[in-house]
Amino acid sequence: MAKNSKSLSQKPNKRKKKKKVYVYFLLDESGSMRSRYRETISGFNEFLQQQQQLQKEKNVKIKFSFTTFNGNGVKLRYVEKNVRKIEPLSVHNYKPVATTPLFDAVYNSIRAMDKRKKVLFVVLTDGLENASRQATLPLIRSLIKEKKQQKWEFLFLGVDLTDTSDARRMQINDIITTDNMFLAYQTVYNKLDKMVDKSLFDEAGRTDQYTARQND
Numbered sequence: 001m002a003k004n005s006k007s008l009s010q011k012p013n014k015r016k017k018k019k020k021v022y023v024y025f026l027l028d029e030s031g032s033m034r035s036r037y038r039e040t041i042s043g044f045n046e047f048l049q050q051q052q053q054l055q056k057e058k059n060v061k062i063k064f065s066f067t068t069f070n071g072n073g074v075k076l077r078y079v080e081k082n083v084r085k086i087e088p089l090s091v092h093n094y095k096p097v098a099t100t101p102l103f104d105a106v107y108n109s110i111r112a113m114d115k116r117k118k119v120l121f122v123v124l125t126d127g128l129e130n131a132s133r134q135a136t137l138p139l140i141r142s143l144i145k146e147k148k149q150q151k152w153e154f155l156f157l158g159v160d161l162t163d164t165s166d167a168r169r170m171q172i173n174d175i176i177t178t179d180n181m182f183l184a185y186q187t188v189y190n191k192l193d194k195m196v197d198k199s200l201f202d203e204a205g206r207t208d209q210y211t212a213r214q215n216d
Contacts (some may be wrong), residue, residue: 018061019203021196022080022116023051023099026109028125029068029075035095036126036159041089047185051083051192058196065113069105069119071098071131077139079112102166107135110143118151120195122188124158126180129166137169144171155191 033040055062062083072141078086087093102125113119144154148171156167158177167175176187 003198016040018021018059019196019199020061020063020111021044021121021192021199022063022065023083023192024065024109024113024121025067026105026121027066027068027125028070028100028102028127029094029096029099030125030127031097032127036181037091037094037096041091041189042096043185045088046182047189048083048086048088050189054188054189054193054196058200060196060200062192062196065109068106069092069101070096071101074101074105074108076108076112080116100125100127100129101131101133102129103132103135103137103140103170106140106170107143108195110147112150116150119147119200120153120155120188120192121147122155122157123167124157124159124184124188125192126161128161128163139172153191153195155188157187159184 027040027044051062051064054060063080064078064083064086065076065079065080065161066086068077106123110121114131141202144152148154153176154172156164156172156175158164158175159181160179164175164177176184178184178187
């Protein structure tokens, strides 16, 4: 009697993990933003939609972190959340008031993603530091220097802001000033788009190198 032969079935290939891209958006919610708050809301929501579309088109996973800040506190709203799950801004959840603790906001936001590398970190504000109680300038400079060595990219957007000394003092060199809120958001999207392309290009290069070694 012939032995039953076991059929060897190939295991299905595991689905390739999507490349993760990390974005941290730090948004001023102080009283001076009140005159532009509707533009801030609509611009932010359009930026969210652009990211969601980018994520779909380029088959990546955008992990979005979002903080707002004013003299009443630094509010960490989302940390490393899929951009599809971010709630849009509205007049109910974005209410500009009080002062501008910029240094505290930057410090706490960076610390929230302390273990990550290659982060696009964006600050959007229309005012200067005037209310921080926790973080000092030397502390911020040291922290940003450390993160730059870990491939973080920092972008400072000054809306209706001609004095960008705070950014320079924090050692943020990529500075954009504009009176057009939508242009500010578009600048972030363009930078993110390039970051995604570079990330995918680097990944493809590593894959090609690995395949070449396997075929040697």
